Amino acid sequence: MRLLAAMSGGVDSAVAAALAVEAGHDVTGVHLALSPDRQTLRSGARGCCSVEDAHDARRVADELGIPFYVWDLAERFTEDVVDDFVAEYAAGRTPNPCLRCNEKIKFAAVLDRAQALGFDAVVTGHHARLADGQLRRSVDAGKDQSYVLAVLTAEQLAGAVFPLGSMTKKRVREIAAERGFAVATKADSHDICFIPDGDTRGFLARRLGEQPGPVVDAATGATVGEHAGAYGFTVGQRRGLGVAVGDSRPRYVLGIEPVSRTVTIGTADLAGVTEVRTAPPTWTGPAPALPCTAEVQLRAHGAAVPCEVRAADDGGLLLLLAEEQRGVAPGQSAVLYSPDAGCGDLVLGQGTVRATGRPVRA
Amino acid sequence: MTYLDHAATTPVLPEVLVAMAEQLGRVGNPSSLHASGRAARRVAEQSRERLAEALGARPSEVLFTGGGTESDNLAVKGMYWARREADSRRRRIVASPAEHHAVLDSVEWLAKHDGADITWLRVEPTGRVTPEAMAEALGDGEDVAVASVMWANNEIGTVSDLAALAEAAHAVGVPLHTDAVQAVGQVPVDFAGSGVDALTMTGHKLGGPMGAGVLLLRRDAACMPLLHGGGQERDVRSGTLDVAAIVGLQVATTSAVGGREERAARLAALRDRLVDGVMDRVPDVQLNGAPLDDVLAGGPGRLPGNAHLSFPGAEGDALLMLLDARGVECSTGSACSAGVARPSHVLLAVGADAATARSSLRFTFGATSTDADVDAVLAVIGPVVERARRAGLGRR
Numbered sequence: 001m002r003l004l005a006a007m008s009g010g011v012d013s014a015v016a017a018a019l020a021v022e023a024g025h026d027v028t029g030v031h032l033a034l035s036p037d038r039q040t041l042r043s044g045a046r047g048c049c050s051v052e053d054a055h056d057a058r059r060v061a062d063e064l065g066i067p068f069y070v071w072d073l074a075e076r077f078t079e080d081v082v083d084d085f086v087a088e089y090a091a092g093r094t095p096n097p098c099l100r101c102n103e104k105i106k107f108a109a110v111l112d113r114a115q116a117l118g119f120d121a122v123v124t125g126h127h128a129r130l131a132d133g134q135l136r137r138s139v140d141a142g143k144d145q146s147y148v149l150a151v152l153t154a155e156q157l158a159g160a161v162f163p164l165g166s167m168t169k170k171r172v173r174e175i176a177a178e179r180g181f182a183v184a185t186k187a188d189s190h191d192i193c194f195i196p197d198g199d200t201r202g203f204l205a206r207r208l209g210e211q212p213g214p215v216v217d218a219a220t221g222a223t224v225g226e227h228a229g230a231y232g233f234t235v236g237q238r239r240g241l242g243v244a245v246g247d248s249r250p251r252y253v254l255g256i257e258p259v260s261r262t263v264t265i266g267t268a269d270l271a272g273v274t275e276v277r278t279a280p281p282t283w284t285g286p287a288p289a290l291p292c293t294a295e296v297q298l299r300a301h302g303a304a305v306p307c308e309v310r311a312a313d314d315g316g317l318l319l320l321l322a323e324e325q326r327g328v329a330p331g332q333s334a335v336l337y338s339p340d341a342g343c344g345d346l347v348l349g350q351g352t353v354r355a356t357g358r359p360v361r362a
Numbered sequence: 363m364t365y366l367d368h369a370a371t372t373p374v375l376p377e378v379l380v381a382m383a384e385q386l387g388r389v390g391n392p393s394s395l396h397a398s399g400r401a402a403r404r405v406a407e408q409s410r411e412r413l414a415e416a417l418g419a420r421p422s423e424v425l426f427t428g429g430g431t432e433s434d435n436l437a438v439k440g441m442y443w444a445r446r447e448a449d450s451r452r453r454r455i456v457a458s459p460a461e462h463h464a465v466l467d468s469v470e471w472l473a474k475h476d477g478a479d480i481t482w483l484r485v486e487p488t489g490r491v492t493p494e495a496m497a498e499a500l501g502d503g504e505d506v507a508v509a510s511v512m513w514a515n516n517e518i519g520t521v522s523d524l525a526a527l528a529e530a531a532h533a534v535g536v537p538l539h540t541d542a543v544q545a546v547g548q549v550p551v552d553f554a555g556s557g558v559d560a561l562t563m564t565g566h567k568l569g570g571p572m573g574a575g576v577l578l579l580r581r582d583a584a585c586m587p588l589l590h591g592g593g594q595e596r597d598v599r600s601g602t603l604d605v606a607a608i609v610g611l612q613v614a615t616t617s618a619v620g621g622r623e624e625r626a627a628r629l630a631a632l633r634d635r636l637v638d639g640v641m642d643r644v645p646d647v648q649l650n651g652a653p654l655d656d657v658l659a660g661g662p663g664r665l666p667g668n669a670h671l672s673f674p675g676a677e678g679d680a681l682l683m684l685l686d687a688r689g690v691e692c693s694t695g696s697a698c699s700a701g702v703a704r705p706s707h708v709l710l711a712v713g714a715d716a717a718t719a720r721s722s723l724r725f726t727f728g729a730t731s732t733d734a735d736v737d738a739v740l741a742v743i744g745p746v747v748e749r750a751r752r753a754g755l756g757r758r
Binding site for chain 2: 028031033054058067069070071072074112113116117118
């Protein structure tokens with residue numbers, strides 16, 4: 001196959017490209033320049049599109065003897081990922097930018113362009129298994145990235161190759177070291193690539209300005225504090241609330257109401273939810289017949305819980321959770337899996353969380 | 363492989379390899395007083411004399427440097443500093459916005475860090491700077507430290523009339539530097555005849571080694587050094603002379619200048635056939651720069667080996683990638699340090715819009731180019747452009 005390897009400069013995409021070459025494919029490497037700030041590119045700040053990362057990716061491509069180019073997708077990335085990220089927070093939701101980048105950039109803008117240029121598929125270093133059009137969790141549960149890929153449709157997955165899904169991260173580093181790649185020991189990236197200093201609240205404050213509002217205690221309805229911007233909070237958050245409520249019981253963010261900028265907090269017994277409503281879902285394959293049972297994962301590194309999946313009248317999904325879950329934030333993706341201990345849990349699809357419901361107590 | 367990127371660099375000539383290898387096998391610092399040093403000095407000075415002869419300069423006007431970028435930096439900064447020291451009113455630099463980054467960034471650095479004011483020259487749609495534009499920008503010249511205009515543009519290949527520009531500069535007492543990196547060996551370059559005060563050239567654009575350049579500097583042109591040390595080159599440039607590189611640079615330059623007329627005619631014929639063939643296959647292609655048969659002051663008005671084309675609706679980097687995959691090597695112009703393709707500042711300077719500037723390719727012929735190279739491009743250019751157009755822009 002003619003494959004386009006998206007090479008970030010990290011060890012995963014380097015090994016993915018190497019394995020594609022060694023499997024006999026005709027591979028071309030590209031590094032995606034995503035930062036609209038040319039200074040960032042020039043001064044080499046941390047982040048996914050620094051000069052150092054482009055250099056690291058190019059070094060690997062040169063060692064592999066494959067063509068290598070840099071594609072400038074800064075404009076698309078700014079619109080589809082960064083602006084969306086800011087708008088979602090402004091609307092009181094908690095977005096996942098990596099998911100959005102896979103949906104709109106890597107497996108849309110890049111894949112479309114690759115296919116138009118004559119490539120069959122895009123290779124990335126994501127930790128997920130993909131065979132026969134079925135997307136499954138990585139064998140390395142700690143590194144599994146199926147959550148941020150669940151938004152891909154069957155058509156997008158048909159243009160994707162993930163060579164790393166059946167190996168551990170440890171093995172990936174070994175393969176890189178065996179091939180003499182300088183990136184073999186390069187640190188994993190953790191931060192959001194366009195917020196290299198990791199200060200999401202500071203980033204949002206610069207973009208959205210100060211937007212003060214009340215912090216309200218759900219039990220009493222009383223205003224117990226002030227905040228500088230509701231975008232600094234996420235549902236389920238416990239630390240950094242900046243309020244004293246009188247008793248020593250921990251408080252959690254229960255909800256964010258963007259118009260009145262009200263952040264509602266409450267005790268642990270109020271923080272759990274058993275019902276999740278989502279936007280209209282996307283499926284990685286044929287849509288399952290509903291209702292059905294599945295497991296749902298409600299944030300990037302959360303555990304999966306059994307649930308019943310029902311179709312809602314608005315085209316979305318209604319998920320009835322078998323166990324109460326805390327910190328289910330609107331804007332996050334509810335990813336549905338069909339458990340499979342042998343071949344890896346199968347990703348069915350996902351819907352963006354719109355609302356949650358609490359158990360009715362006697 | 364079809365190598366049509368001779369403006370980026372050229373294959374080293376066989377006779378250059380021989381001359382350099384011979385020199386690399388010897389010991390000797392040309393500054394040493396013993397026999398080995400004297401032997402090395404003899405080779406370096408012989409090279410200086412032959413280079414001077416090839417370029418219409420005196421041997422004492424030849425300063426060896428580490429390449430074109432260093433020569434440009436030395437001329438722009440060194441002449442600015444020297445002229446300003448002599449008269450503190452001289453803070454203005456007059457330059458073309460289509461210069462190579464070695465000049466542009468030097469000028470902008472002086473503006474940012476050392477109090478310089480910049481006057482950008484008006485550039486014709488072809489990329490040429492006229493003597494009228496020079497006179498207009500200089501005014502009475504009293505506050506001008508230095509002016510710089512390239513002899514031939516590295517992207518679109520347009521030649522300017524340096525003799526006329528030097529006359530305009532000298533009329534108001536301003537020294538003129540020219541970056542002739544692309545011009546030497548392609549069009550007639552006569553340092554003394556042109557009247558310019560400083561001229562940059564380099565070896566690897568005409569079959570010599572990388573990392574070897576020259577600044578021709580008139581004896582009466584004041585210039586402060588960038589590199590301080592042993593004072594080897596007239597105290598304007600320090601550093602042990604790289605004798606092997608110097609002899610390689612000289613052999614290449616002598617050969618390129620000697621065979622210039624015959625080679626220029628051959629390259630122009632290849633280039634014209636390429637442009638005509640592309641126009642047949644891609645009817646809406648646009649030629650950037652001066653017309654192919656442009657004549658200026660009795661010589662070519664456009665570098666004979668240069669074809670610079672815009673393909674509306676296609677991105678230069680997609681075209682380059684598709685051609686590369688088919689064994690055709692050409693260039694899109696500049697990229698930032700991370701490798702992101704950027705619209706050419708040269709095309710923007712001559713009034714092109716950003717989309718046109720992004721849709722351009724540069725093909726440059728050199729001594730080893732043949733008809734087969736033209737055939738190779740013409741065999742694939744139609745489908746490549748069509749495919750690149752379908753690939754869209756990654757933009758909306």
